[in-house]
Amino acid sequence: MRTPAPVAPPVGLTIAGSDSGGGAGIQADLAAMTAAGVFGTSVVTAVTAQNTQGVSDTHVLPSEDVAEQCRAVLSDFDVQAAKTGMLATAPIIETVTEVVAARSIPLVVDPVMVAESGDRLLDRDAESAYTDLIAAATLVTPNVDEAEALTDQSIETPDDAVVAGETLLEMGVDAALVKGGHLTGETVVDVLVTEETTERFEHPRIDADAGHGSGCTLSAHIAARLARGEPLIDAVAAGTDFMERAVRYHYAVGTGGGPVNPSVDLQNRAHRAATADGVRDVVTRLEAADARLLVPQVGLNVAGATPHAEASEDVAAVEGRVTRRHDGIGANGEVRFGVSNHAARVLLGLREDDPSVRFLAACRLDTDVEAAVDALGWTTSRTGDRDTIVANARLAMERADGTPEAIFYDGGPNLEPVCFVMGPAADRLGERLLELLAELR
Numbered sequence: 135m136r137t138p139a140p141v142a143p144p145v146g147l148t149i150a151g152s153d154s155g156g157g158a159g160i161q162a163d164l165a166a167m168t169a170a171g172v173f174g175t176s177v178v179t180a181v182t183a184q185n186t187q188g189v190s191d192t193h194v195l196p197s198e199d200v201a202e203q204c205r206a207v208l209s210d211f212d213v214q215a216a217k218t219g220m221l222a223t224a225p226i227i228e229t230v231t232e233v234v235a236a237r238s239i240p241l242v243v244d245p246v247m248v249a250e251s252g253d254r255l256l257d258r259d260a261e262s263a264y265t266d267l268i269a270a271a272t273l274v275t276p277n278v279d280e281a282e283a284l285t286d287q288s289i290e291t292p293d294d295a296v297v298a299g300e301t302l303l304e305m306g307v308d309a310a311l312v313k314g315g316h317l318t319g320e321t322v323v324d325v326l327v328t329e330e331t332t333e334r335f336e337h338p339r340i341d342a343d344a345g346h347g348s349g350c351t352l353s354a355h356i357a358a359r360l361a362r363g364e365p366l367i368d369a370v371a372a373g374t375d376f377m378e379r380a381v382r383y384h385y386a387v388g389t390g391g392g393p394v395n396p397s398v399d400l401q402n403r404a405h406r407a408a409t410a411d412g413v414r415d416v417v418t419r420l421e422a423a424d425a426r427l428l429v430p431q432v433g434l435n436v437a438g439a440t441p442h443a444e445a446s447e448d449v450a451a452v453e454g455r456v457t458r459r460h461d462g463i464g465a466n467g468e469v470r471f472g473v474s475n476h477a478a479r480v481l482l483g484l485r486e487d488d489p490s491v492r493f494l495a496a497c498r499l500d501t502d503v504e505a506a507v508d509a510l511g512w513t514t515s516r517t518g519d520r521d522t523i524v525a526n527a528r529l530a531m532e533r534a535d536g537t538p539e540a541i542f543y544d545g546g547p548n549l550e551p552v553c554f555v556m557g558p559a560a561d562r563l564g565e566r567l568l569e570l571l572a573e574l575r
Contacts, residue, residue, distance in 0.1 A: 144361040145211045148354060149177040149204070149230055150219025150246070151192075155185040157385070157393025158347035159219060163354035166396035170358035175211055177203040179230075180222045186346055186388030197225040204233040215361035217242040217353050224263040235270035240360040243271040243307075244353035245280045269306030273366065275353045276302075278316040292323040292334060299327030311370055313352070315345065324374050326367065333367060335374040344384035344392040351396045352377050383442045383489075402442040406471065410450040412493060412560030413438040413469045417456055419564045424462040427574045428497040428567060430550050433457040433466070437477035438493045438560060439485060447471055449478035480541075480554060488537045491556050493563040497570070499542055499551035506573035507553070512539035512566075539566060 148163035156162075160176050167174035179200055183191035207213065216234055218241070221227045234241055245264055261283060268274050268284070278289045285301040288294065295312040302310035314323040319339070326333040352373050359369035379402075380394040387393065395401075416436045420428065428434060433455030440448045451474035454466030472478075477496055484491045497503065507514060515538050541554040555570065557563030 143171055143173045144214045144358075144363075145175060146172045146354075146358050146361045147175045147177065147207055147211075147213045147216040148219065148357075149179060149200070149216065149221070149234070150244075150350065151180040151182050151222065152178050153347070154181075154183055155346075155388065155393070157186065157388075158184075158350045162347040162350040162393070162396055163217065163219065166351045166354035167358045167361075169397045169400040170355055170362070172214075172358040172361050174354075174358075175207045175213065177207060179226050180220055182220075186390030186392065188390070192222070194222045194226070197223070197229040200226050201229045201233060204230070208233070208237065213237070213239060213361075214363075215240040215242070215357045217244060217357035218267070219244050219350050219353070220246040221267075222260070224260040227260055227263040227267055231267040231270055235267075240272040240357070240366075241270060242353045242357040242360070243267055243274045244349050245274060245276050245284060246349065247280050247283060265305060268302065271307045272360070273309045273311060273356065273370070274302055274307045275311045275313065275349065275356070277313045277349060281310075281312045289317075291317070292325055295323070295325040296327060296332055299325055299332070303327060303329065309366055309370075311356075313349070315348065324370075326370050328366070331367075333370070335371060337374065337378040340378070340381045342381065342384060342392070344381055344394060346391050346393040347396070348377060348381065348394045351380060351394050355396070379442055379444050382444075398442050402440045402448065405440045405442075406450070409438045409440050409492075410469045410471070413450050413452065415560050416493065416495065416564045416567070417452060417465050417469070420456065420567060421463055421465075423568060423571055425567065425571050426458050426463055428495075428571055429456060429458050429463055430496070430498045430552060432550050434463075434495060434497055435474055435477050436493070436495045436563075437474055437481050439478075439481050439491075441492065443482060443485065443492075446475055446478040446482070449474065449481055451477050481556075484537065484556065490558045491537055492558055493560050494554055494556040495563060495567055497553045497555055497567070499544075499553040502574060503553050503570070504542065506570055507540050509573055510539075510569060514538055514540045514542060516542040516544065 146167045151159045153159035153161050164174040180194045281298045285298045287298050299310040299312050309328040312325045322337050322339050324335045356369045356373040380398045383398050384392040384394050413436050435455045437451040450469050450471045452465050453470050453473045456465050481494045543552045545551040
């Protein structure tokens, strides 16, 4: 027999409706909590027949059943934070308020009134019942439509959202996060209002019809971080950052607006080892081929991004680069994440237009390399300024209806020219580099 090795994560609780499509409600909440390292418990308030296109039927549970579920969970588990989603009716809202308010734990209230598809998920008579629940909450997270309904105020700008947040504070809640996804503009501005401060969290808008489950996932992620003991502002800041990635790398399932991806961080972390191994494989192939003809004077670097990379810490590269030696070439350090800002910046910039680009190598650039690239028939882009590398690469994408195989960076004062070669996978990058080396020889 083996010795057991149990783990004791913080425990979170979600009180919400079930989504048969799996992208919102209880299903999204539990996925978000698990991804944040929190054990999720649940109380189901309603069963919905829905998918990415909309809600076709709803069966609301009796408030007595909801209360019994709450008692079952809270009597056994050391719940560190809770969140509410779809509560559907005034009796359920009142029941949840009575049961949860008696607990001295952080409570996040997502006042679910209308689904992303536009289907109503709350009785109109129940809207006023939210008053006591909000007064008992640590944080309320309405979108613009919900904030307008709760405050009876029009919201058209982030400044309007601040005013609405202040009105929500007057209802007794500790803090209000008015989400800006339904406002117009290239930037999404989420506004957090507390008694002490007002914070704005800005993120570029993602050009995707993928909002299914976004409110559920965000509130569950924040609740999970509160269960881990994080301060409220830190939890909200991390939650809004997390949502940017969850929306960009949403699930392409169903025929309607795709569900957001609550497991995106977990999936990204799971690919770190394979990404670093991919960089090592490319370096090993270059070393075996004695690829001195590809190595600039300052050294060659190979970089690889995780599938959901958004920052330099998601990009692995060779620490100290690959340099020439008397008997060939060799890496001067280990493959690590966050060690090559320049290569990471170029790679992340390219991924803005083509997220399939994951690996890149910075090779020598001279007339021989240019001729070899031309002989191979690769699509290229040229730039003389580091700040325009990405912009020119994007232009090349448009011209070639795809991603260029190489970018010529002409360098500048005291900077050596470089040819960036890229690929969607490590093995494809390795093949391209060996093709270029063979052409040079």
